[in-house]
Amino acid sequence: MTAAERMAWVCGAENGRFFTRPIAAVRLIRDLCARSGPLTAQEWKAHIPDVPYRNTC
Structure with missing residues (x-):
């Protein structure tokens, strides 16, 4: 695993729990x-209406 693959951001939820998510795309x-x-x-249209829809997963 490279240094870039170990990078992550941490976010907190309203319930006080913290989550880490990898930054590597x-x-x-x-x-x-x-x-x-x-x-x-x-959902796509509601959040990013100016970009044509595409399958995200």
Whole structure:
């Protein structure tokens, strides 16, 4: 594992729990897709309407 692959950001939830997420793009995408699944076309339009929809996972 390279230094870039070990980099992560930490975020806190409203319930006081902390989570770490990798910064490496490939790992970040894999982890987010595993946790949340793909964005639906409706979710995409609500959050990033100026970008054409594409499958996120």
